[in-house]
Amino acid sequence: MTNLQSVPGYRTLAAARVLSSTILWVDFTLVFSLLGYYWQADAATIGVASALYGLPGLLLGPFFGALADRVSPVAMLVVSYLARALTSLLLLFAPDIHLFVLLVFLKGLANLGAMPAEQVIVRMMLSKEQFVFNASIMTTIDQLTKICAPLVGAGMASLHHPMAGFGLSATLGLAGILCVYPLRKQVGMSKREEGGKQARRHLHALFLLARDNAVFRRAFVAAVSQTAILGLYDPLLALFLKEKGMPAATFGMIVSSTAAGAILGALIFKQVHAGSRHCTATIGLAGFGLTVAIPGLLAWAAIGMPVWLLLAFWVANGCFYGLTAMGFGVAMQQQCQLESIGTVSATARSVQLAALVLGPLAGAALAKPLGISLVFVLSGTIAIVIGGVLGRAPRTGMQPPLLKPPVEQERP
Incomplete structure (x- = not known):
């Protein structure tokens, strides 16, 4: 039902x-x-x-x-x-x-x-x-x-x-x-x-689940990678827009575009998940990478981008980001046992926060020798590569041997 x-x-x-x-x-x-x-x-x-x-x-x-x-x-x-x-x-x-x-x-x-x-x-x-x-x-x-x-x-x-x-x-x-x-x-x-x-006994449930369950591991690595990559380029976005001569209002428009894209992702998530099953998060990660790498590559090659095209990229960016996040959320709910779901979800969130803290530091360090445009290209490329590798990984260990599979709750 x-x-x-x-x-x-x-x-x-x-x-x-x-x-x-x-x-x-x-x-x-x-x-x-x-x-x-x-x-x-x-x-x-x-x-x-x-x-x-x-x-x-x-x-x-x-x-x-x-x-x-x-x-x-x-x-x-x-x-x-x-x-x-x-x-x-x-x-x-x-x-x-x-x-x-x-x-x-x-x-x-x-x-x-x-x-x-x-x-x-x-x-x-x-x-x-x-x-x-x-x-x-x-x-x-x-x-x-x-x-x-x-x-x-x-x-x-x-x-x-x-x-x-x-x-x-x-x-x-x-x-x-x-x-x-x-x-x-x-x-x-x-x-x-x-x-x-x-x-x-389940304080290390996140790590046990990631080790023993391929479905959860794939989605978890995709979600953490996406968060780290977001931290790598996102703090540089305003400077990226300024370098390309975009008006100040463009930044706020991009923020709204990502939110609109995430809503679009929510609307299509059921169809994407039904077609890709356990690869929704990795598909989202690879698509997310494309929406970052292509604008960065165009900017590095000094190819002009109208504002509408940039906003379109970030609508797609929000959509793919949402697919990865929702794919991870569903994998966590389906693969984690009831008695450790709180620990797993909160610990996973802390790992993502750590990635979000470290990402901007790496992005700022890379921006000096590479330039902001190439940081975008590098960020997107990393996301595409990780998404491709995770998507091709063997689908073994669908249920964790150390954790019981989810138990369906009976309806009254």
């Missing part, structure tokens, strides 16, 4: 995802807009705030994932919404920039519980066939809120009292608590009691 509307509690879960994504992007927009325009922070302070915002996910993500495997995911989601609401209220009344930056760290910490808890809930509520449809719906929700929520945050930041925007964030957090609380009827702990006892 693939009709998600008939799954008890799924609409509530989707509504919670809307609230969660909206809070994330409103907060992100407010934090960095206010640092620059309200607090008059310098570049170093903004850099510190950015690092503190992402540091909790990098260092503590796996611990929150393991916690999601041992406690009620609904309770964890409720606590996450409450923590987000409280940190928003504290940011609202921050008296100086130093405390504001400290609270940005707490805001990043408060965000950690939502993702692994949602992964556990999805794994418990849906069947193996429904994961593909869920990936399409959740990606569409995330990308639509990525387009709309920053506009709301920007509007709040432009008010006479811009800090009041955090009042909206706190209100959404409280609404999230009311939204997810009814899920306790559909998601209990009875079927996870054994998993809760075993959770401590």
